[in-house]
Amino acid sequence: MHASTFLLAAGLAAAKTITVKLNDNSFSPNDIKASKGDVLEFQFGPSNHSVVMGAFNSVNGACTPANKGGFWSGYVAVSSGLADKAFKVTLNDTEPVVFYSSKDKQCPSGMVGVVNANGNSTRAAYVAEAAKLSAGVSPRGSPYGGVFVNRDSSSDSSSSTGTSTASGSSASSTGDSKSSAGAKPQVVVGGMGLMLGSVLALAL
Numbered sequence: 001m002h003a004s005t006f007l008l009a010a011g012l013a014a015a016k017t018i019t020v021k022l023n024d025n026s027f028s029p030n031d032i033k034a035s036k037g038d039v040l041e042f043q044f045g046p047s048n049h050s051v052v053m054g055a056f057n058s059v060n061g062a063c064t065p066a067n068k069g070g071f072w073s074g075y076v077a078v079s080s081g082l083a084d085k086a087f088k089v090t091l092n093d094t095e096p097v098v099f100y101s102s103k104d105k106q107c108p109s110g111m112v113g114v115v116n117a118n119g120n121s122t123r124a125a126y127v128a129e130a131a132k133l134s135a136g137v138s139p140r141g142s143p144y145g146g147v148f149v150n151r152d153s154s155s156d157s158s159s160s161t162g163t164s165t166a167s168g169s170s171a172s173s174t175g176d177s178k179s180s181a182g183a184k185p186q187v188v189v190g191g192m193g194l195m196l197g198s199v200l201a202l203a204l
Helices: 001-015 123-130 191-203
Strands: 017-023 026-028 039-044 047-049 074-079 085-090 097-100 112-115 147-152 164-166
Touching: 097 123, 112 123
Parallel strands: 017 039
Antiparallel strands: 017 026, 039 085, 047 074, 074 164, 085 147, 097 112
């Protein structure tokens, strides 16, 4: 039991958090390599952005939500600095994932990010399709597919903290099937902490 406990704990510890900042109508970084179990932490800067999972080669085109699952943060308005809350999404495999900001013309203007690009599933290809559009599409309803948590300030380049408002404070791992997509990423809402706590309790 102790051996399996430590193996599980080690596996959880191996997952890393990748900080993605939304600033100046762009994602930084916007071309990401990630492993299964890694967490994307979206940190919101001025002035008003969202993050939505799209889909490569979607029949609905670029800048539209994935058809099933996926994730959606809602809009987060920030006056300065970075919002106190960040939106976290846990990746459950290494398939290519594309995400965008659905606010106004931000997606057509290139506010797009990609995880594990390969073949034709690249940021450049998606941005080229997005540029043909006039606006991005937002999912309906509350945020889903991720969870809002206190922002990890260790990634800050300065100590400034912004004020923000979000359209929701939590999200489930099940998306609105009418507006979400072939969702590879899923969220573990506090799952890592709860699982690790349970495992350590069993080991005692």
